[in-house]
Amino acid sequence: xxxxxxDLRLQKDCFILAESDFFVVLLMNxxxxxxxxxxxxxxxxxxxQLDDALQSKILAMINQISRFVSAEYKTxxxxxxxxxxxxxxxxxxxVGRYKTDPYWPGVVWGAxxxxxxxxxxxxxxxxxxxxxxGM
Numbered sequence: 001x002x003x004x005x006x007d008l009r010l011q012k013d014c015f016i017l018a019e020s021d022f023f024v025v026l027l028m029n030x031x032x033x034x035x036x037x038x039x040x041x042x043x044x045x046x047x048x049q050l051d052d053a054l055q056s057k058i059l060a061m062i063n064q065i066s067r068f069v070s071a072e073y074k075t076x077x078x079x080x081x082x083x084x085x086x087x088x089x090x091x092x093x094x095v096g097r098y099k100t101d102p103y104w105p106g107v108v109w110g111a112x113x114x115x116x117x118x119x120x121x122x123x124x125x126x127x128x129x130x131x132x133x134g135m
Contacts, residue, residue, distance in 0.1 A: 004041040006089070007087050010039065014027060018129060018130050020135055025039075026038075031115045031117045034095070037092065038061055042090055047082060061133075068132050070096070078094065083109065
């Protein structure tokens with residue numbers, strides 16, 4: 001296993017919600033949309049570079065987080081993407097979208113309009129997500 005260090009930009013912009021031997025699950029500090037980030041513990045930057053076992057674990061975790069976001073937030077759409085143009089560390093965005101959110105129908109990346117979470121709200125999200133993920 002590699003020595004894992006979370007990218008400083010992700011540390012600055014997100015709350016850590018869960019961690020396992022294989023992943024870190026983050027919450028973007030922007031309460032305008034439910035925005036989760038899955039960071040696999042790997043030194044690879046692209047999903048195709050991973051072995052089949054880790055790819056399967058990533059897909060299973062994306063599915064679990066996606067189901068959580070859909071059920072918990074009653075979103076109109078999910079955006080799931082691994083872009084990494086600015087943060088090279090592999091990470092997958094799972095963003096719940098509403099037709100009424102301030103970014104619709106555009107993208108959320110790089111938008112300047114943000115509202116920080118209250119810490120009590122983050123604690124509640126963390127408890128719910130961890131109970132679903134079993135982490």
